[in-house]
Every structure is written in C-alpha cells, then in structure tokens.
Amino acid sequence: MKIEMKGINKAFGSNQVLKDAGFVLEDGEVHALMGENGAGKSTLMKILTGVYTRDAGTVIVDGKEVIYKSPQEAEKAGIVFIYQELNVLFDLTVEENLFMGKEITKGFGICDKKAMRKKAQEAMDKMGVKIPINAVMSDLSVGQQQMVEICKALMVDAKVLIMDEPTAALTQSETEGLFKLIKSLRQKGVSIVYISHRMEEIFELCDRITILRDGTYVGTEKIKDINMDDIVRMMIGREIGVRFPARDAKIGKEMLRVEGLTKGKTFKDVNFSVKAGEVLGVSGLMGAGRTEIMHAIFGNLPFESGKIFIEGKEVAIKNAREAINAGIGFITEDRKTEGLLLEKSISENIALANLGKISDKSVVKKSKVDELVKKGIDEFHIKCFGPDHECNNLSGGNQQKVVFAKWVYTDPKILILDEPTRGVDIGAKKEIYSVINNLAAKGVAIILVSSELPEVLGMSDRIMVVHEGKITGIIDAKEADQEKVMTLATGGTL
C-alpha cells in the first residue's frame, strides 16, 4: 500500500502543530519518522488514521484521495495504528482485549470463547511471546501490554502498520523479537511507519527516514545515505555534540544501602549501595524485578525481609510520604498512570509534588507556584503554551520532562529513575543526562534503571544487573560492555 500525505496543516486552538507536513510511504518498506518531542509525528499519524481531522492538505492512498473519519475506517482499509499511549482496557483479559469489537460469535451475539482463545494463542505463538491469554491486562507489565497491542494489530491483517515508539517499554531481547517480526512483515509486503527516538533502531531496521521539525516536513532520505549526525541536524537544526555529556561529580559517602531485600519470587536477597554523587545503573530484562525493587525501597510495595539504610541509619519506610521525607525521589516507569495527573495542567502537577515549597501554613501561594513552574518549564525546556497546558495534550517527551521537573524540585538526596528517558528525543535526552549529571555533582545519589543499554553504559559509574529478581552482578562501568551486561541479564556468569 502506498500512502502520500502532502501539505498537512493542523492547529489545536491557536497552537499550530503541523504546517505543511507530509511524507510518502512506499509499498513494503519500513519508514522511520523522526523529530523532536512535540514535532508532530504522532499528530500526523493520527490525522492519517482519522483520529484527528486536518485543517488542510491531502492524503492519497494507492492513488485515491481519502479522508478516514475514524480509526475504525482506517483499520478497514488496512491501516492500523499502535498508539504511543497504550490503548488497552486494563480490567479485561488479554483475549478480551485482542477481540474487543471484533468478537467471534456463534451467532446471536454469543461469544465463541473457544475459537477466540485458540486464535489468540496462535497469534501470540506466531509472535513468539509468552503471555497467558487469560491474564488480566492490569497484571501485565507495560512491555507485555505493548506486545498485546502489537498482537492486536497483526490479527487484523494490516497492510500498513504504524508503530509509535513501540520499543519504549521493551527490553533488548523483546526488541529483537519485535524486529524479527517487523522484518518478516516487510517481506510479506506490509509497509511500516516506525516512530522512535532510538537511533540504533532506526539504522538497524528502516529503509528510509522522514524528518519533521516544528510540524514541518524537512526531508526524506535513504537510511544508507545518511548518518546519525545528519539526522540530528535535520531534526533540531544544529549539532548536539557528544551523546553522553561528561560528569564532574565527586563520589562521596554512602547514601543508600539495601541488605537482603526479599519478597517471595519477585526479588530475593538484594544487596547494593549507592554513594553521594554516584550514578548506579540498573539493567536487566523486562520483568526481572527492577521496578519492584525500586517500589519496595520507596515504601510503595511491602517486602518480606531485608533492611534499608539511609546515610548509615536503618529506616522503616512504610509509604511514599515517608520515603520523600527521608530524602528519596522516584520517577516511576509509567508516567501515564503513575507519573502524572494527565487531565491536569503542568502547573498543578509540579505544584502537587512540592506542596511544602509553594505553600505557607497550608495556604498555597500563587506567586510561588508560578515561580516554580516557570523555572521548571525553562529549565527543562518543556514545549507547551504555558503553565496551564494540560498534560494530556503534551507530547510524550514533554510529559516526561514535567515528571522530571516535579521530582527534582523536591530536592531529593537519593533519586530513583525508572526509565527516565523513555520516549524522549535525542536532544532532550541529552538535557536529561545533563540534569542527572548536575544532580550528581550536587551530591545526589542516583539510581538509573534503564532498558536502553547504551544509556546505562554511557551514564553509570557502576552497573547492577538483575535477573529474575536476583542480582547477578555489579560491575564497574569502565569494565562493562554490552555483552557482559547481556550475559548477566540472561542469568549467565562472567
């Protein structure tokens, strides 16, 4: 299927998001769509699939001009969109999600459970993922939910598959699985639009790339004719220099020590420590228990045994409030459900985490809120129309910056970051790395949980690897490389 989008304009209110955007998708190619956070990639795809209406421009599919009025209509034409923000029904099972709206019936609206289970299982097997089809969605990890979404798209025999940052929540090995799948789909003639902020993926996977900047079409190139620096220059209009900025932090005394932390099968006998000014990278496969360990430290997940020491003193943290009071900050992995009040403004989100700072005897001081929020928007370069911008309408990367801002201003002594750069563009990533470095330089102890190996390798002082709830190794970053970390992550020894 060939798709041509030309001269697309779109404004939300007075915010002109797309101006003269477009691209051409050829039959059976994997086409990368790149651009900074807020460049309009998701919006362009939402216009293609009828989620949003366009103000101007044409969409030509296989030579015919079309306007899809709804995603269902686009889906019927064979264009399936896997959204950046997962679109799953959390209370239902995997199978129910897969067949939502397209249930197999025995007639009279009676569901044929058996047939659906069988088909769901087949689809899962074909993808090579092991997710129980009768599991309830909310019990799955974000990565698994993502796989279910992809599975759902594959089940409708899509001719065009749009993936908006599909690997953001996947680990290395799952990403590899997904890539195999994408490549086999391409061979079958399926065209794929691939949106990602991960350069390595673009070069491994894609045939051509289109770049958007500020909602405008910049250019399309063959991947083999272009390098990373070219892409960055097209994306942001200038060079950004080294990917991981140098850190000038003195490693000081021990800030956090965890001894024998255990919770059933989730994690067992976890021992590690982090020092002031140090960045401890945490690597592992999805579901290895990294996130759970962090939640336990933060008092958000009860554990069976083990001790936690902060600055040498044992603490018994029972909830998030006590963790914050003890000087811990926690940027959680899932910004949609845990990180943000989505329907609230940037201002309200940053203020909520800093109620002490912005109030005087429980009375909120508007001037203090404005000051803090303005600082946050400036410091983190949050792209928005102002403090009152609703977080729902921010691009993914900018949402993450809001989460970052709200936690940094709580002045934590220990900051836990769970996938902090997920869905963040390359320029903004570097800004976040700089923020991490600045915090470390100020003596904050940082735990950086990340599934992006280059990031862990590039940013950490030491790397801790978790496999099935156990720590399989803590290695000095200077001696670490991709292979060593992967070996440990899959349960091997060095």
Place this chain on the structure above:
Amino acid sequence: MANKTAAVAAPTNKKSWTSYIGEYGAFIALVFLVVVISVVSPEFRTAGNFLNLLRQATFNGLIAFGMTCVILSDGIDLSVGSTLALSAVICAKLIMQGVPAILAMIIALISGTLLGVVSGLLVTKGRLQPFIATLITMTAYRGFALILTDGKPISNIAKSIGDRPNQFAFKLMGKGNLFGKIPIPAILLIFALVVFFFVLNKTTFGRKVYATGSNAKCAKLVGVNITKTKVIVYAISGFMSALTGLILISRLDSAQPTLGDGYELDAIAAVALGGTSMSGGRGKITGTIAGVLIIAVLNNGMNLLEVSTYYQDVIKAVVILVAVLSDRKR
C-alpha cells in the same frame, strides 16, 4: 531548543466562546431563568421573595458544598440526608434532657463529622465503593434516628430550653436575621461558600482533593495521604449535613427522624449542574452554588407560577438534563 520553547509559548490559549459557555454554563442558565421568571411573575422580583429564596437555597447549598468535595475526590455521599436527621435528633434529644442548647448543638456538629468519618473509613480502610459505603451508612443512620426517637418527632424544642442565651442561640440558627432582614442561614451559606472556595482553591488540602480524584495512584506516589484526604472530605460532608440539620430543627422547632429524606439527590443534582465531573478531579465550588441557585429558583418560581407539582419534577429533570448535556460539549 530554548528559543523554540519561546516561540511555542507565545500564542496563548485563546478560548473560544463555546468554551466560555461550558465554563459559565450554569451561571448563564441561572441568569436566563431569573430573567424569564421575573418577567412572568412580578412576585418573584420582590426583595422579600429573594431573601426567601436564598433561605430555601441554604439547606441544599450547605450540603452540596460538602458533596462537591466528596465528588471531587472521586467519591459520593448518599448518607447526607440521614446524617442530617441523626445529628438533628441527637441535638434535640440532648436539649430535651436538659443539656444546654449550645453544647447540644456543638455535640451534634461533632456527631455529624464523626458519622462522615465512618463513611470515609468504610471507603478507605474498608475498601468499599463510595456508593455502597454511603448506601450502608445512609440506611444505618436513618435507622438510628428512628430508634432514638421511637419514630416520633421531638417538638417544641425551643420552649423546653430554660435559659435565655441558649434559647436565643438555638432560635438564631434557623430564624435569626441580621439587621432584621437578612436571614442567618443565608449568611451561613455565603460564609460557607467563601470558606469552601478558599479551601479548594488556595490550600494544599484543596490540591490534594483534586489530585486524589484525578489520579490517586500518582498522587500517592508524590506523598499525598489518600486515606486521610478521603476521610476528611467525608467528615466535611458530615459536618455540613449536621449544620443543615441544626438550621432545620431551629426553623421547624421540631426534630423528625425522617428529616432530610432525599436531600442527597438535590445535592448531587446541584453539583452535576455546576459542571463537576462525577468521576472526580474536575469541578468548581462556584459551579455548585450556581447549580444550587438554579434548583432553588426553579422550585420557587414554579411555586409562584402555581405549576402543578407533578410537572415540577419533570421540568426540573429537563433542566438538569439540558445543563449537563451542554456542559459535556466543552
């Protein structure tokens, strides 16, 4: 990157006129109603009727303010009417047994607050759905009120109060006037409006209420004590119900166990009319007062125009439907 931020920041969010209708829809509807009824009924326009209307609005208003807090936190309080009755009956009982009226009234307010706390604890610690939790307390409190009074009204309360100051205090709640004109209940309503506006908009507690209703998981992770916040909103609702109960028995000079029956519906209707989201996190106390006044004006106007009571309910339903639908268009 920085310069681009500025470029995007420049065009601020200009609102279209339709969004203003959404935001002030309840007020526009209120003005429209007042104008129409004023034209048709000269009696409606009198100052006397206006004060009367304000007094009638008080009962629903005070309860609806508490209800707004509860609904903002993603809850609902069906027990307001029963809480009102039980607190009122407790107050009347105590007075009849010779407890000084002022003390009895304070005890009633504390009781109402504690009754709210019970609902709050059922919702948080008991993990019951707010609807079910308060359905339980609603039924239980009504039962207690009936048991305490043996199902009979307690009458002539004021007369049984021996000393002057206490009698004055009791009568003041429902029958008192400022400058011989402005009813005390109306003053309480305005005072409560100011307090609620302040608390919801200017305090950290207000922020916590909105955050709890918006995304409790997220709020919890930044240190908001969800349990405490929820218990407090139900306590507030209980207190407001008890306060309303005191005004009612002072006015009627009698306390019936069936007092406040069905009040929860008018309160919820007012909150909904005011544009507050039933799933929490979004809404304004100013919207609620508009909703309260719409209902009061409708009731008052239809009575003056001698609309049959059968039709009154239908008309009310239509007004609520139209208001809520237009609100949704936002």
